[in-house]
Amino acid sequence: MPILPIDTGRYGSQEIRDIFEDSTRFQRMLDVEAALAWARAEVGDIPREAAKEIIQHSSLQYVKPERIREIEKTTDHEVMALVDALAEMSGKGGIYVHLGATSADIIDTALALQMKDGLALVSQKMDKLEDVVMNLTKQYRDTLIIGRTHAQHALPMTLGLKFAVWLREISRHIERLNDCKHRVLVGKMSGAIGSMAGFGKNAVQIQTLVMRKLGLNSPEVTSQIVQRDRYAELVCLFAMIASSLDKFATEIRNLQRPEIDELSEPFQTGKQVGSSAMPQKRNPWRSESISSLAKIMRSLVPPALEGIVTWHERDLSQSASERFVIPESFILTDHILGSITRILNGLLVNEAKMLENLMRWKDPMMSESVMIALVQKGMPRQEAHRLLQQIIFSSQQSGDSFRTLLLKNDVVSKLLSSSEVDVCLDPQSYLGMSGQLVDLAVSKTMTERQARGL
Secondary structure (H helix, E strand, O other), rough: OOOOOOOOOOOOHHHHHHOOOOOHHHHHHHHHHHHHHHHHHOOOOOHHHHHHHHHHOOOOOOHHHOOOHHHHHOOOOHHHHHHHHHHOOOOHEEEEOOOOOHHHHHHHHHHHHHEEEEEEHHHHHHHHHHHHHHHHHOOOOOOOOOEEOOOEEEEEEEEEHHHHHHHHHHHHHHHHHHHHHHHOEOOOOOHHHHHHHHHHHHHHHHHHHHHHHOOOOOOOOOOOOOHHHHHHHHHHHHHHHHHHHHHHHHHHHHHHHHHOOEOOOOOOOOOOOOOOOOOOOOHHHHHHHHHHHHHHHHHHHHHHOOOOOOOOOOOOOHHHHHHHHHHHHHHHHHHHHHHHHHHHHEEEOOOHHHHHHHHHHHHHOHHHHHHHHHHHHHHHHHHHHHHHHHHHHHHHHOOOOOHHHHHHOOHHHHHOHHHHHHHHOOOOHHOHHHHHHHHHHHHHHHHHHHHHHO
């Protein structure tokens, strides 16, 4: 009976869960055994007929998971149970199953095959997310919104600029992901302690043939296991991706608050329920779920790093933890990528509220613009800063508008006319290079996507 929510199907797509199911893991181990038999026959180490028998029967159609588990009760060794189950189905060729190999050759190479399939799905979802955010960036290139720092109003900006920052963050993650694949998708066929002694004079050729057959990279050198810095790099990257998506989700959650009401998750009116008690609620639960699962993703980094440490040429101190860490990291990454893409695809943008919020507080928010104008008229920068801070605080205490007090101030009025003050207080006039920065971000992303064949 399922216990963990991943097992119930709550998190992760069916495709990603299928990749890491036990039956798939067994099939990948059989695929490795088949590739090994083929390679040994290619170099003349075993009869081709024997390899043919092994290859033919390296399938769950013949080697049943139940039989593997049954044998394991006796052997107390999963790989040996699989080897015995395959050997008993392979006729005379069975004597050559697993010849020269050690358990880690099969386990690590099978895991690399699973990760290869998993990364194909993750990459596909990253590409889709990038496309969605790029379209939002272009759509809202010139849409005004308040920029906030320390959760306080800062300067006017465009929503497109906010999305452009997200866009390039996603693009960097895609670059990192593609860059690490050649380090992560590595198998091994180097035998006990990594010396290749069990494969004889054709050992290097056998490893090369096996990895080429399986579509994996060959390592330069290994101990008895593939070195876990490779896996740790991937888990750390997944945690970084999750943290970025957490950041995006947190921004949406903040801007969905009723007193702000600028962005919000899609909500299926008439179907979706926000609260079982309060009918008015439109809770940003998908964004909250992303933030929640990102915590789990970050928690997987320490055991992944701990997995790098082994005694001598190998031990099993990372084996049990990896059975959690690797599948969970893929499944959770897949899930939150799907969630954020769904949110952004249906994102509700309240342009009227953004403009209302902006204009309500625009005058004090434009103080830097006024300060720059005063400096351009010859006033020292620090002096202008102190003066404007005094005027703003006086405005907040008295209730008079910032503009009114600016025009009443003798120093300001000598340097700036009322029309110049109005220009300074116009948010549209103080967007800097926002539009060009958005265009550059989109252009660079499109160039990179073209290079990736998209």
